[in-house]
Every structure is written in C-alpha cells, then in structure tokens.
Amino acid sequence: MPNDLLSGTPEPQDYDASSIEVLEGLEPVRKRPGMYIGGTDERALHHLVAEVLDNSMDEAVAGHANRIEVELHADYAVTIRDNGRGIPVDPHPKFPDKSALEVILCTLHAGGKFSGKAYQTSGGLHGVGVSVVNALSDRLTVEVARNRELFAQEFSRGIPQGPVAKLGATANRRGTSVTFHADDQIFGHHRFKPARLFKMVRSKAYLFSGVEIRWKSAIDDGETPTEATFHFPGGLADYLTETLGNSATYTDAPFAGKVEFQPRFGVPGSVEWAITWSPARDGFIQSYCNTVPTPEGGTHEAGFWAAILKGIRAYGELVGNKKAGNINRDDLTSGGCALVSCFIAEPEFVGQTKDRLATTEAARLVEASVRDHFDNWLAANTKAAGSILDFLVLRAEERLRRRAEKETARKSATKRLRLPGKLVDCSTSAREGTELFIVEGDSAGGSAKMGRDRKTQALLPLRGKILNVLGAASSKLGQNAEISDLCQALGVGMGTKFNIEDLRYEKIIIMTDADVDGAHIASLLMTFFFSQMRPLIDKGHLYLACPPLFRLTQGARRVYCLDEAERDAWLEKGLGGKGKIDVSRFKGLGEMDAKDLKETTMDPASRKLIRVSIDDEVPGETGDLVERLMGKKPELRFQYIQENARFVEELDV
Ligand SMILES: Nc1ncnc2c1ncn2[C@@H]1O[C@H](COP(=O)(O)OP(=O)(O)OP(=O)(O)O)[C@@H](O)[C@H]1O
Numbered sequence: 001m002p003n004d005l006l007s008g009t010p011e012p013q014d015y016d017a018s019s020i021e022v023l024e025g026l027e028p029v030r031k032r033p034g035m036y037i038g039g040t041d042e043r044a045l046h047h048l049v050a051e052v053l054d055n056s057m058d059e060a061v062a063g064h065a066n067r068i069e070v071e072l073h074a075d076y077a078v079t080i081r082d083n084g085r086g087i088p089v090d091p092h093p094k095f096p097d098k099s100a101l102e103v104i105l106c107t108l109h110a111g112g113k114f115s116g117k118a119y120q121t122s123g124g125l126h127g128v129g130v131s132v133v134n135a136l137s138d139r140l141t142v143e144v145a146r147n148r149e150l151f152a153q154e155f156s157r158g159i160p161q162g163p164v165a166k167l168g169a170t171a172n173r174r175g176t177s178v179t180f181h182a183d184d185q186i187f188g189h190h191r192f193k194p195a196r197l198f199k200m201v202r203s204k205a206y207l208f209s210g211v212e213i214r215w216k217s218a219i220d221d222g223e224t225p226t227e228a229t230f231h232f233p234g235g236l237a238d239y240l241t242e243t244l245g246n247s248a249t250y251t252d253a254p255f256a257g258k259v260e261f262q263p264r265f266g267v268p269g270s271v272e273w274a275i276t277w278s279p280a281r282d283g284f285i286q287s288y289c290n291t292v293p294t295p296e297g298g299t300h301e302a303g304f305w306a307a308i309l310k311g312i313r314a315y316g317e318l319v320g321n322k323k324a325g326n327i328n329r330d331d332l333t334s335g336g337c338a339l340v341s342c343f344i345a346e347p348e349f350v351g352q353t354k355d356r357l358a359t360t361e362a363a364r365l366v367e368a369s370v371r372d373h374f375d376n377w378l379a380a381n382t383k384a385a386g387s388i389l390d391f392l393v394l395r396a397e398e399r400l401r402r403r404a405e406k407e408t409a410r411k412s413a414t415k416r417l418r419l420p421g422k423l424v425d426c427s428t429s430a431r432e433g434t435e436l437f438i439v440e441g442d443s444a445g446g447s448a449k450m451g452r453d454r455k456t457q458a459l460l461p462l463r464g465k466i467l468n469v470l471g472a473a474s475s476k477l478g479q480n481a482e483i484s485d486l487c488q489a490l491g492v493g494m495g496t497k498f499n500i501e502d503l504r505y506e507k508i509i510i511m512t513d514a515d516v517d518g519a520h521i522a523s524l525l526m527t528f529f530f531s532q533m534r535p536l537i538d539k540g541h542l543y544l545a546c547p548p549l550f551r552l553t554q555g556a557r558r559v560y561c562l563d564e565a566e567r568d569a570w571l572e573k574g575l576g577g578k579g580k581i582d583v584s585r586f587k588g589l590g591e592m593d594a595k596d597l598k599e600t601t602m603d604p605a606s607r608k609l610i611r612v613s614i615d616d617e618v619p620g621e622t623g624d625l626v627e628r629l630m631g632k633k634p635e636l637r638f639q640y641i642q643e644n645a646r647f648v649e650e651l652d653v
Helices: 028-032 034-037 042-061 098-106 129-135 194-207 236-245 299-318 320-326 331-333 359-378 382-416 440-449 474-479 482-490 516-532 534-538 564-573 593-603 623-630 636-651
Strands: 067-072 078-082 137-146 149-156 164-168 177-183 211-218 227-230 257-264 267-276 285-289 338-341 435-438 458-461 507-513 542-545 550-553 556-561 582-587 609-610
Touching: 028 034, 028 129, 028 542, 028 593, 034 042, 034 129, 042 067, 042 129, 042 194, 067 194, 078 211, 098 129, 098 137, 098 149, 098 458, 129 137, 129 177, 149 359, 149 564, 194 211, 194 227, 194 236, 236 257, 236 267, 257 359, 267 299, 267 359, 267 382, 285 299, 299 320, 299 331, 299 338, 299 359, 299 382, 299 435, 320 331, 320 359, 320 382, 359 458, 359 564, 435 440, 440 593, 458 482, 474 482, 474 556, 482 593, 507 516, 516 534, 516 542, 556 564, 556 593, 623 636
Parallel strands: 067 211, 285 338, 435 458, 435 507, 507 542
Antiparallel strands: 067 078, 078 177, 137 149, 137 177, 149 164, 211 227, 257 267, 267 338, 542 609, 550 556, 550 582
C-alpha cells in the first residue's frame, strides 16, 4: 500500500468487534422497514394489509378456505379473517417451548410455503410477511380456531404479550383472524384509506373465483361502500368489463380465457387473462402472480404481450394487411386494456413487496397458452379482429409519423446548429446509417473527402493532437478548439451535459495513420470519449478504422495488407500475376489515393472496423487503467511500465 494512504489517517480506535451489531428477532424490520415493505409511506402502510390478506388468499387458492372477511375499524385497526386451516398452534418441533404460531409471528423466514407441501401455488414465499406486519404494529392479535377450539395470542411491536391462550369452545370450526394496528412510530401520520383497501379486496375476489370476500368499514369516506360482498365467478373478463364501465371497446366481449399449463416442479400452473381495446382509454395492464399484484410487470406480462403481438401480426399477414408488420408492443399497450393473472409454483419476485415477477419460464408458459387461443379467437371473431387490426395499424402509423416529425425537427435544429467550419457533413439528416470519420490531418482529409459516400459519411479533420483531457482542468476542455469542434459536430455536450439522444451520427469512427503518432491520437480521442462521453462507448457507437499498412502490386493486380503477417503470406503465395511484386508501405493515410482509402478503410462493403468496448472484469478496472496511463501522475505511468515492461519485451520477441 502506498505510504501516503496511511500517513495522516488516525489509527482507528473505535471500530472493533463490539461495533458489529447483530440484530435479533424482528429488530431489523423495525430498524430498516424499507427493506421489507419498500418504505414507510402510505403505499407501504397498505402493503401490510396485502401481506395478511395474501395469507388468507393462499389458504383459499390451496382449497382450504372459501370465505375471507376484511374489516377496517374506527381506530384504523384492520381485521382479516378466513375459514382456512388455522395457523398451527401446537409446539414447534425446533423450539418446543414455543407454539408454531409464535414462531411464525416472531421469526423472519418461518413459514409453510418453502417446500410446496402445505401450499402449491402460493403468493407467500419468504415466510416474512406476517412477522413483518407484527414487527410494525403497536398491537396485533391472532385468533385461531382449530377443531372448534379458540386460541389467541397478543403481540406489541413484535413482542409476545404472553403465551398462546386457549380460550375455549367456539362456533367456528376453524380459521384464522389477524387484527393489527399499524405503529405510528413507523408510519407517522399515514392512515388507511377505505377506497384503497376496498379496491385491493375486490381485485383479490376477481382473481380467484373460488372465494367470497366480505368487506366492512367503520370509516365512511363518502364514496366507498361501508359493506360489500364480492364473489366473481366470471373472473377477469367480468373484472375488465366492470373496470371499463361505459367506455366504448372494439370487442363485444373481451378476449378472455383460462388455461392450465405444464407443471413446474410437478405442480400445474395456470394463466387467466382478459383484454380489449378501447379508443376512449389510454390503455393499461394489471398483472398478478398467485394473486399478488405485480405493478412493475415482469415475465408473465412480457409473455402475454409477445403472444398478442405475434398473433395480431400473423393475422394481419393472413388477411393481406402489409402494415400489420409495423405494429410494435407500444402500439398494443397504448390502447389495450388488459388483465393477466397467473398461478405458478415457486415464483421468483423482485423484492419482498413482489412488484415484479422474475421467473423466466413464466414468459414462455404464458405466451404459449395465450397465443394459441388468440389465433383461434381472431379467426372466429373476424369483425372484432378487423377493427382491432385497423386500430393498431393506425396506432403504428401515428407513431411512425410522430417519429418522422421528430426527425424533421432534429433536422431543422441541426440546420440551426453552428457546425464547425471544417466539418464535411453528409447529406442524410437522420442519424440512422450515418458515420462520422474523425481523421488525422488535412491531407488525409483530402482523399477521404473524395473517397467517402457523400450521403452517409461525414468527415472531421483534426489538426495535430487533441488535448489530453485527463491532464486538463475541465474549464480548459470547453476552450479547446479541437474539442469544441468535435462536440459541435457530434451535436452533444460533455460530461453531465452529454445526451445520447442528440448524437448526430450513428457511428463515430476514429481514422488515424497506422503508426505510433496515429495510435497516440487514437488513444487521446478514446480517453476523451471514455471520460466525457462514456455512454457513446457503452452503446456501441465508437469505432476504430483499420487502414492497411502495405500495398502489393504485380502488374495490374493489387492487394492491401493490414500488417506484416498478411504481407508475408501474400508474398509467399504470389498475387497470381506476372513479374516482380512491388511492395509499398503507407506512411500515412495522406499517401493513399481516394480509391485506395475508400476500398480499404471506408467502404462498408470491404473495410474492417473495430468496435471500441469496455470489458471490465473487475468493475472500474478500465477507468483505473486509463487514469494510470493517461492521467496527471507520471509516477503511476512509470510504475505501470515497470510492472509490464517484461511483458512488452516478450511480446516483441
Ligand atoms: N391465514 C393463514 N392460514 C393458515 N396459515 C397461515 C395463515 N397466515 C399465515 N400462515 C402460515 O404462516 C406462514 C408464514 O406466513 P408469512 O406471511 O410470514 O410468510 P409467507 O406467506 O410464507 O411468505 P411471504 O413472506 O412471502 O408472505 C405461512 O407460510 C403459513 O404457513
């Protein structure tokens, strides 16, 4: 370690084993609630209800419950009750002095959904949900009925207020009831909103037709019913129709269905969906996996859209509508109103709040299931299919027109731009397919100017070497004429002002002589792009041209060689002509005539380009290396040379 890193730093006194804390039980949840419920705001607060309700839904989907009640009390406590099997209350085999109930409520990662034995396609996965709710509630009571006997246990901020108590006989044969009051210390002034809970509860009922959910609220917000019963045998199709209300749609009834698909981990899964298109709506999709809403979508959504997109394009082809090929996913989603709900074993979500489904297989399973049905549906509903197709083709055309308009706007903006005088621009104004050659010296610029394709290839000749940006203060960069010409020609700013959208060319090609000076100029340019316009490299816009080193001529035959090895190979093989082979070495690009330069270095049909990319095996590695080699500190460069000199020697042998 260099000495200067140690000197001046006081010896650490207060960082020893005693500073390493181990949070026990539910403490981590109260310390960092965001990690478990994504924050402490209103959304997180409502997520508490989702966690408990999901457990009751899991019981219902597993076939053990058919009724759930959700009640919002006047003091903003919430009760969620189901007639499922009841959380086990017997002593836990691993912790014989505690009941399973207490273990579940007070331990993270305790649950019955890990192995798929007690539940098959559950929304619960991590064994975290209800214990998190417990930790974040100032009071929580669980009542469990098993064989007509009632048990109860109370908690406060995750701590049991006594053991499980046997309360005697009950009229309910079995079931679980959880009542909790969210802790103000965590959620501050946020309170449950009846409307939000009502919507959540109702959507759950739509997702699983085998359950009846009762809603009751002691708080009347003037809009939300204070009592309701939800049971929707019509599933998602009904849900969609209800959500759309009186909005006009292109279908009489949504395209909807339910399919069981191949088992995953031995458990069959299923997908249910409903979609229609409405000229009056913006379009939306609500997706769910095992009844858990996935507002950020994920693989099931991707699979669904893929099926619809492929289906509609194929249908367009079938009916001879060539424009159907232009439809893309944005067109589908902008007018499509869709609901997708899948059930799969052991789904993988992103995060505990399960906002996005990550199970890769879901994409394939959903796509295959929906695609088949969609093809049949389109064929059987030609009127609706025709209207949807027309609507989507129109959407695609609008999108393309908007893009063209944007392009024209860019074109005129470009015209208004003050372009550097020495830039030889191309005539196409759209970015696609255009190239900017950054060339060394004016003479090379001459042949390049004649050898280029005027339509797509632009040139910017640089005089001499550009500034080494790593050695320069940032204020100096803007003042440097070559650098500011370069930025103007590219249409972009430097550093934080860089915006890839403004880039005027698709490929930026550094074309320097195949000699040491050329290599130096290329590395200065690459350092500049790396430090000031990094996304340009990351997105694959930067290239190096590979001009040849040798030209071999024999009579009328001509061959260009990139390096010595290629030259020697040709000399040995011969060019197939008569007489002596004449070898000339290009000293620089300026020596090549326009034809040579075009053929060997510029013409996309015959040239070779190297794409500049960053391949960090260790993150930040390239940045460190650039700093060492091009940075301000000569000692780092010297050290690098010392460390690598042997390697260079070996390479030379
Ligand atoms: N209403 C219920 N009826 C029956 N068992 C329940 C009920 N609620 C919870 N359980 C049991 O308690 C376990 C733990 O629940 P918890 O909510 O902590 O996690 P989970 O549902 O397994 O997973 P996740 O953390 O993903 O929600 C469940 O796996 C289940 O075995």
